[in-house]
Amino acid sequence: MRYAYLGPEGTFTEAALRALMPQAPEADLVAYPGVDAVFSAIRRGEVAGGVVPLENSLEGGVSATMAELINGDPLLIAAETALPVRFTLFARDGVALADVKRVATHPHAYAQCRGWLARNLPDAEVFTVSSTAAAAQAVAEPGAPYDAAVCARVAGERYRLNALAEGIGDRSDTATRFIQLVRPQPLPEPTGADRTSLVAFLADDHPGALIELLQQFAVRGVNLTRLESRPTGDGLGRYCFCLDADGHVADPAVGEALMGLRRICKEVRFLGSYPRVGLGTELSPFLPPRGTTSADFYEAERWLARVRAGEPG
Numbered sequence: 030m031r032y033a034y035l036g037p038e039g040t041f042t043e044a045a046l047r048a049l050m051p052q053a054p055e056a057d058l059v060a061y062p063g064v065d066a067v068f069s070a071i072r073r074g075e076v077a078g079g080v081v082p083l084e085n086s087l088e089g090g091v092s093a094t095m096a097e098l099i100n101g102d103p104l105l106i107a108a109e110t111a112l113p114v115r116f117t118l119f120a121r122d123g124v125a126l127a128d129v130k131r132v133a134t135h136p137h138a139y140a141q142c143r144g145w146l147a148r149n150l151p152d153a154e155v156f157t158v159s160s161t162a163a164a165a166q167a168v169a170e171p172g173a174p175y176d177a178a179v180c181a182r183v184a185g186e187r188y189r190l191n192a193l194a195e196g197i198g199d200r201s202d203t204a205t206r207f208i209q210l211v212r213p214q215p216l217p218e219p220t221g222a223d224r225t226s227l228v229a230f231l232a233d234d235h236p237g238a239l240i241e242l243l244q245q246f247a248v249r250g251v252n253l254t255r256l257e258s259r260p261t262g263d264g265l266g267r268y269c270f271c272l273d274a275d276g277h278v279a280d281p282a283v284g285e286a287l288m289g290l291r292r293i294c295k296e297v298r299f300l301g302s303y304p305r306v307g308l309g310t311e312l313s314p315f316l317p318p319r320g321t322t323s324a325d326f327y328e329a330e331r332w333l334a335r336v337r338a339g340e341p342g
């Protein structure tokens with residue numbers, strides 16, 4: 030089984046794929062030049078699945094991934110992982126920090142190192158490329174158009190570059206969340222610690238429309254871990270809402286919340302229920318509100334069936 034990732038070799042996404050599938054043989058990991066290319070390879074059936082970055086703790090959602098999830102032919106999220114991301118400035122042998130005038134990196138990496146670059150290379154121009162490893166690969170080429178790359182240590186080493194400065198992120202604690210995508214297929218079984226992702230499109234614009242959407246989760250005791258509004262592409266002021274909720278769609282509370290959304294939204298795109306990975310920065314745990322455990326939902330369903338059958342409740 031082959032798996033696609035945002036390449037070339039040495040990206041953070043490759044590290045995420047290895048973390049998600051430690052048993053996968055080397056030859057089965059296939060690098061693609063962009064997030065959209067990974068999505069297409071999965072849709073075309075060239076690979077069994079693939080890994081792309083979803084969001085960064087500093088820079089937020091990865092637009093290319095969000096756009097494909099929202100608008101492209103549907104794929105399912107089958108797993109997630111989160112990795113710390115640390116950046117190093119690499120150059121060819123013989124290039125010193127003072128020589129660096131043109132820096133290449135990925136836009137998300139640039140966003141995480143902007144302050145360091147402004148302080149230490151105020152006159153350098155920054156060029157964004159398809160990944161941090163693509164930047165390292167480009168710097169290593171003879172006659173390269175760039176003097177240095179901001180990338181992972183493994184990428185600099187892979188392309189035999191020289192480290193000029195380590196830990197150049199503006200924060201030392203940033204993390205990126207990655208998702209493993211597959212073609213539509215039966216969902217992973219609930220594990221008891223799952224996450225459900227979806228995109229909701231409002232039916233119309235009226236006061237409280239977003240509150241009504243959120244209430245579907247709140248009244249059923251379903252905890253939301255992410256809410257991101259993204260433009261639908263249909264013009265200014267048109268948004269859809271990307272939500273992550275604790276729980277599996279097979280859990281009654283999550284299932285009922287999704288049915289509620291389906292009733293009030295123009296469209297709900299289900300993106301998957303998959304084992305949840307602790308991101309390490311969760312807010313303090315809470316007790317489920319009264320009447321919102323799965324047992325409470327099943328008990329109420331049995332009670333309603335008795336009432337409907339004319340039996341004493």
Ligand SMILES: O=C(O)C(=O)C[C@]1(C(=O)O)C=C[C@@H](O)C=C1
Pocket residue numbers: 035039040041042043082085091114135137138159160161162205
């Ligand atoms: O360029 C890479 O190495 C990637 O894996 C992509 C990516 C991203 O899209 O955010 C992943 C993690 C870092 O935040 C920087 C870049």
